[in-house]
Amino acid sequence: MTKRYLILQDGTVYAGEAFGAPATTFGEIVFHTAMTGYQEVITNPIYHNQIVMFTSPTIGAAGINHRADESIVPTVKGVIVREIADVSTNRLQSMSLHDYLKRHNVPGISQIDTRALARHLRKTGTQKASIVDVPDAHAFDQLRAMVLTTRQVAQVSTPKAYANPGRGANVVVLDFGLKNGILRMLSDFDANVTVLPYNATVDEVANLDPDGIVLSSGPGDPRQIPDETFDIIRQFQTRVPLFGIGLGHELFAIANGATLQQMPVEHHGMNHPIREQITSRIMFATQGQGYAVNPDSVRETDMFVTHIDMTDGVVQGLRHRDYPAFSVQFFPDTAPGPFEATQAFDEFMEMVTARRGGWLS
Amino acid sequence: MTERILIIGGSANDFGRETESDAASYQVVNGLVKRGHQIVIADDNPYGFTTEREEIKVIETQLTAPNLVKVIVEEHITAIVASVGGLTAVRLSAEILQILGNDAPKVLGMTLPVMQAAQNTKYLQERLTQLKLPAVQTRLASNVSEAFDAARDFDFPVVVRSVAPVGQTIRLQVEDAEELEGAAETALNRSLTHQVNVDKSIRGYQEIAMVVVRDRMDTTLLIGGVEDMDPVGIHSADSIAITPVQTLPDPMFQTLRNAAFTVARGFNVQGLLEVRFAVNPANEEFVITRVTPYFDRTSAMVVTATGYPLVPVITGLMVGESLTSVRIPSIYADHTALLEPTMDHIVIRFPVFAFGELETAGIKTENRLDTVQKSVGATIGVGRSVEEALEKAIRAAHFNNRNFSPTLMNALTDNEIVEQLIHPRDNRILVLLEALRRGYTVDELAELTKINAFYFYKLQRLNNLEQAVKDNPWEADVLQQAKYYGLSDGLVAKLWDEKYEAVRRYRWDNGILPTYKAFEPSAGEFEESVSQFYSTFESENESERLGDDSALIIGTGAFRLGDGAAASYVMATVADELRSQGLKTILMNNNPTDLTFIPQLGDKQYYEPLEISDVMNVIEIEQPTRVFVPGNRIKLITQLRKMGVNVQVIAKEKYLPSSMLSEGEQTVVNYFYDGVELHIIGIGHQDNGGILLDQSAMTPSLWETLPRPELEIDTPGMYQLIVDRLPIDGEITAADIRPMPFTHIAFLDKVTGVSWLRLVVRYMLGTPSASDEQLVDQLMTLQWRLKTARLRYRDADFAEHLNTTQTLDNGRFAMGATYQVL
Secondary structure, eight states, rough: OOOEEEEEEOOOOOEEEEOOOOOOOHHHHHHHHEESHHHHHTTTGGGGGGEEEEEEEEOOOOOOOOGGGSSSOOOSEEESSSEEOOOOOSSSOOOOOOHHHHHHEEEEEOOHHHHHHHHHHHHHHHEEEEEESSSHHHHHHHHHOOOSSSOHHHHHHHOEEEEEEOOEEEEEESSOOOOOHHHHHHHHOOEEEEEEEEEHHHHHHTTTOOOOOOOOOOOSSSGGGHHHHHHHHHHTTSSSSSEETHHHHHHHHHTTTTOOEEEEEEEEEEEEEEETTTTTEEEEOEEEEEEEEEEHHHOOOOOOEEEEEEETOOOOOEEEESSSSSSSBBBBOOSSSSSGGEEEEEEHHHHHHHOOOGOOO | OOOOEEEEEEOBBBBTTHHHHHHHHHHHHHHHHHOEEEEEEOOOOOOOGGGSSSSSSEEEEOOHHHHHHHHHHHTTEEEEOOOTTTHHHHHHHHHHHHHHHHGGEEEOOOHHHHHHHHHHHHHHHHHHHHOOOOOOOOOESSSSHHHHHHHHHHHOOOEESSSBBSSSSOOEEEOOOHHHHHHHHHHHOOOOOOOOEEEEEETTTTEEEEEEEEEOOOOEEEEEEEEEEEETTGGGSOEEESSOSSSSSHHHHHHHHHHHHHHHHHHHEEEEEEEEEEETTTOOOEEEEEEOSSOHHHHHHHHHHOOOHHHHHHHHHTTTTTTTTTTOOSSSSTTTSOOOOOOOEEEEEEEEHHHHHHHTTOOOOOOOOOOOOOOEEEEEEESSSSHHHHHHHHHHHTTTOOSSOOOGGGGOOOOHHHHHHSBTTTTTHHHHHHHHHOOOOHHHHHHOOOOOHHHHHHHHHHHHHHHHHHHHOOHHHHHHHHHHTTTHHHHHHHTTOOOOOHHHHHHHHHOOOEEEEOOOOOOTOOOOOOOEEEEEESSOOOOOOOOOSSSEEEEEOOOSSSHHHHHHHHHHHHHHHHHHTTTTEEEOOOOOOOOGGGGGGSOOOOOOOHHHHHHHHHHHOOOOOHHHHHHHHTHHHHHHHHOOOOOOEEEEOOOOOSSSSSOOEEEEEEEOOOOOEEEEEEEEEETTEEEEEEEOOOOHHHHHHHHHOOOOOSSSSSEEEEEESSSSOOOOGGGGGEEEOOHHHHHHHHHHHHOHHHHHHHHHOOOHHHHHHHHTHOOOOOOOOOEEEEEEOOOTHHHHHHHHSSOHHHHHHEEEEEEEEE
């Protein structure tokens, strides 16, 4: 057992036990309140460069399972838990959460009073944090000097286009950080998917003659996205069904004139009631957001709000008044998360099919 | 519209029916009365707490459908609540709907199909098939060859059950074709219709329960999931149960959540529904085995665990409010009803068995666990790790049980260990720990027991911790880890061969102090001002002292055989009266079904074991002015007094083996003791069947001659004198006077219409009113509410659950009772 420390930018120190890799790590710290789906969370590209703290007290009890990967390797910079479980469900080798993180050089720290930490972060908001061997002045200096990258999207996006073939509709996915769940859902519809890098051009999209476009879920700050992306959205939304998810939703909002705001307390979990405005239907979905669309700014645009989070009124979905284009802030791919959220994919694929004309699909 | 609502009570407490429905019922009444509805409750349970309330009308009648139909007509009932009276209330409601047809009042939140599905597995299977959900596959066979056809379709193993069996239900587990012929013949011969059901066996599957709520707008949410440690084959009440679900991967968990929603929707439930699943761990296939549209131990556990205001929410949903508009107590945030609770702690329910008590009384039972419930109660342990929750649950369950000692395990041979791993008994957890100690690997044990490997890693850690503690006396770091994972000061003291006080002092000196965390449904995301806490040993403490002049009330813990429900009634009444007298009340208990956890009874609740160290930790934080302890916790009382705590004992008799089994009746003289002298309340009779209270048995001359010996105590209380006959032979002294049993106190309240415990509390506090004093002075002329009433112990189910053949001493062992106004 090795003692290690979690230190926060504001000077707070938590002592705990090391697991995973013995490396020192820096990142923005967020807390996640889901009780299942830890592997999906730590491989979700939206947590690229972040340290994720789970409020659920035991993490790792379902082992590590290839079906739960949201990307090939973990995306997080660190994992903070109260208890880690030693379970391995792999057939060929031991692969517990500890083994998995160690293999990918991601440090973790357990035996942390995660409830106290969540209550602390709720008050302070997101801040920089580090997992270190010694919580001395030097460690704090380094932490405070660390500059968080704003190039997350460029770092996680595929460098070149690739195909995820199917026999159905031709869907282009723009990769601003793409969780596997989105491809999995599109595969369920047998879509013929081409994934393009985040800096794809209008021409590159047009060359593929898409039946539909998906803007993927991201990590990071939407204001760091190349201008051309907004051109793509504005040009294609008039002609092709377009579906934004997570960061993609934020980009859709900006492209159509809405503004964003940073949230005082971020949403990372799957237990918030989300209301679909038109039906008043309430559903649950996995959320992971630090930015939200300013609802007042939507009024000045050609979009309207389709979904809101009922705990704090935060915008969870938008739709264009004139075009077959819409977006959701939450993750509709249920990896992890409640199934009812997948309805957004049904809707998108219906639009796509309608555009293609019936006989092809 | 104002409704006149009939709440159907659950009648006698029994296996699988503790006080969870009474506790829920109390809160449902609150909610309905606040909304302006009128309440009538029909029940014949002498230990009922809700039925003591003044705002409601109580009908004391035997719970049969014809009786209730009469009540419905006479009382102009417009709606029925069936969800707080266990399966009895659901069954009766279904019968009422069938008898009254279109004239029947509506049953709030429940449809006839869901009531039927709760009672009848065959019907449930049909409905599930319509909903395209998997049910246990079953087929009817009229001869051996048809049984073979079914078995071939399902694959072995299968279960063969007689249809309309002669005598007790039989279930035969059949592993292969060779066994099938014999089993089918036996079962066919035991069937009145010469038919058997062949089911696909689900033994070894993992059991998961999902508790969901749904409103009339079809908004559906998951309140919590509970995972059983033991696989199918052991009754769920007899398994250790854990929430939140630990070992399911997210997609499987979501599949079950979704299936539970589909069931709630399919049955058009408006309120609570628990759906029970069996999951095949090998391929993640699942079947739905049961639906429960009423409060039971699982929903009680989930309420406790999540901090979600389930009862207030359900109350609103039943009368047609939606989850977006339902009125919940103001301590919760506005959106709390709509939030799916998420937990940052672990809650473990641990079954309590009574084989040891029965054995001590010379009663033979079979202590092997199977598909019939054997446990008589349960405790919960709460912690921030599985280890901590489990340690605390075990400690709460076995505070004083010679049959649950690790030292007994040393005597088992290896063969016995294997035998008991395969055929679990009441000491299951100890055998698992011992097997690990003897070097069985986690994988071997997981394979043998069908218990998820995850739990064996946890047990292994507990073994290692105990060993580390033992090997390292007076090592602060080791002690810190031991406390972190839930080991008690008492256990550490035992391992160090030291006194508890010394360990406690050492812990203090080293700054290893408990921190209390709140139960709230958002895992720290939102600010909620809740008053329920559990302890752990971390950095942040959230529980502040309640204030000056508070009273700490220690509950009675898990139900055991005997007076669990009456004891719960007694401590809840004490708490309620203390609060009425203006004291701030702090409740401490570990039985999730207990009445003392009704939120309205306490300003604060601690869900903790009740060992001296646990109690002292709370006392240190709260510094209560008074501590109320039930009289059966003699060791705790002694220890607390030794620590200088002001203890007030709510007495209970030390059980006196009686001759009631063989002899006839005894006469009971009941007294109220005001701290100075005994006041006669009246006389009654008891035998092994029950208690008879009859005011007319008292005459002025008898009143004069009954003894009133002087007691050498100054605490007010309820007392009794038991004699074989009147007039009394010989002289009666203080030594012949015993504290009144909880069962008698509860029944005396019901019959006389006086809440004696409340009177005792007021005298204890020195705050009796003028009318209290007048009442005590004129007990001879007190008009009892019921002139004559009989309490009957319910004992029929012992044979079925515990395989007992001897007659039991009911005064000691009966788990429940009914009463009748004569």
